[in-house]
Amino acid sequence: MWIRNAWYVAAWTHEIESGRIHARTIIDQPLVMFRTATGIVALEDRCPHRFAPLSLGRLEGDALRCMYHGLKFAPDGTCIEIPGQKLIPQSACVRRFPLQVVGSWVWVWMGEADNADAATIPPSLALDDPAWRLQAGQLDYDAHYLLIDDNLLDLSHLSFAHEKTLGMDMPQWADLRPRMAPLERGLRFERWHTGHRPRGFMKKLGEEVDVWTTYDFLFPGVFLQRTCFHPAGTADRSGRGSPQGEPLFYRIDEQAVTPISGRASRYFYAAGARANDIDPDRLERLFAVTTTAFHEDKRLIEEQQVILERIPLEQRSIFTPADQAPTRARQMVAAMLNA
Numbered sequence: 522m523w524i525r526n527a528w529y530v531a532a533w534t535h536e537i538e539s540g541r542i543h544a545r546t547i548i549d550q551p552l553v554m555f556r557t558a559t560g561i562v563a564l565e566d567r568c569p570h571r572f573a574p575l576s577l578g579r580l581e582g583d584a585l586r587c588m589y590h591g592l593k594f595a596p597d598g599t600c601i602e603i604p605g606q607k608l609i610p611q612s613a614c615v616r617r618f619p620l621q622v623v624g625s626w627v628w629v630w631m632g633e634a635d636n637a638d639a640a641t642i643p644p645s646l647a648l649d650d651p652a653w654r655l656q657a658g659q660l661d662y663d664a665h666y667l668l669i670d671d672n673l674l675d676l677s678h679l680s681f682a683h684e685k686t687l688g689m690d691m692p693q694w695a696d697l698r699p700r701m702a703p704l705e706r707g708l709r710f711e712r713w714h715t716g717h718r719p720r721g722f723m724k725k726l727g728e729e730v731d732v733w734t735t736y737d738f739l740f741p742g743v744f745l746q747r748t749c750f751h752p753a754g755t756a757d758r759s760g761r762g763s764p765q766g767e768p769l770f771y772r773i774d775e776q777a778v779t780p781i782s783g784r785a786s787r788y789f790y791a792a793g794a795r796a797n798d799i800d801p802d803r804l805e806r807l808f809a810v811t812t813t814a815f816h817e818d819k820r821l822i823e824e825q826q827v828i829l830e831r832i833p834l835e836q837r838s839i840f841t842p843a844d845q846a847p848t849r850a851r852q853m854v855a856a857m858l859n860a
């Protein structure tokens with residue numbers, strides 16, 4: 522069962538090249554995407570004639586021709602040509618999915634078009650925003666998207682799964698629970714890590730710093746995180762709430778999990794920092810560590826998927842305090858599915 526009335530990230534904008542046809546599947550629904558003079562479109566990847574995939578078709582200007590028997594479709598999905606026939610029946614049209622570009626992500630609404638509200642799309646940065654220096658990647662998972670969501674909702678795993686990468690010298694990730702607050706379609710997390718000793722090129726920030734981390738986790742798996750490194754003592758000075766004063770270093774992590782099928786998902790991610798805080802060389806290094814860490818997650822989660830397929834459904838897992846957020850999120854998904 523899928524939640525259809527939702528926006529899903531289908532691609533990075535730079536992936537949808539002019540003159541090329543892209544096949545993508547989201548929640549088991551095959552889509553064909555291409556760029557027109559006025560923007561990107563997403564249609565159902567199925568010709569209404571004999572159901573051949575339109576992704577095997579041909580672009581003719583802004584129109585898409587099915588290369589089985591030649592029916593031609595406008596970007597809005599209406600049929601504009603049937604070889605050997607003058608009259609075009611209204612039923613000869615392809616479903617068009619509402620699509621929006623926000624930042625550098627292409628979002629597709631998978632539900633009823635009338636329910637699509639672009640205002641509900643989470644704000645994310647454009648990769649070319651001059652205030653930031655960001656690098657982007659993606660990973661294909663052989664796993665259900667909710668397993669990846671669990672991972673993003675419980676960062677206690679950083680201290681262990683990423684002991685040599687993102688969680689290095691940070692036992693607090695596992696030991697201290699973040700503050701958590703409900704959002705319209707997700708959860709917000711905030712926490713201070715005090716007395717952190719920066720390593721590598723971050724050493725210049727000082728012997729010890731206080732690190733403020735906050736992220737919004739939004740359905741279906743959007744993770745928008747800000748990490749601010751402040752002079753030691755800032756956490757207490759700020760009453761352990763939002764930091765007062767300018768950060769010494771401001772890091773950004775933005776990720777989106779898109780379900781493809783019941784055991785396949787795509788993971789889009791961008792990482793970087795404020796343009797003034799990082800040069801291209803260091804960004805390269807920061808991104809390399811991040812990518813290594815995401816492969817650490819992938820290895821665990823894909824094996825977890827295999828084990829879950831083998832064990833009986835009634836087998837209960839053990840609950841720890843760190844499971845509070847994933848459990849809460851699963852309840853939210855169940856409520857959305859019921860609705």
Ligand code: FES
Pocket residue numbers: 568569570571572573587588589590591592
């Ligand atoms: S299946 Fe597309 S034209 Fe026949």
Ligand SMILES: [Fe+2]
Pocket residue numbers: 672678679682683814815818
């Ligand atoms: Fe992770």
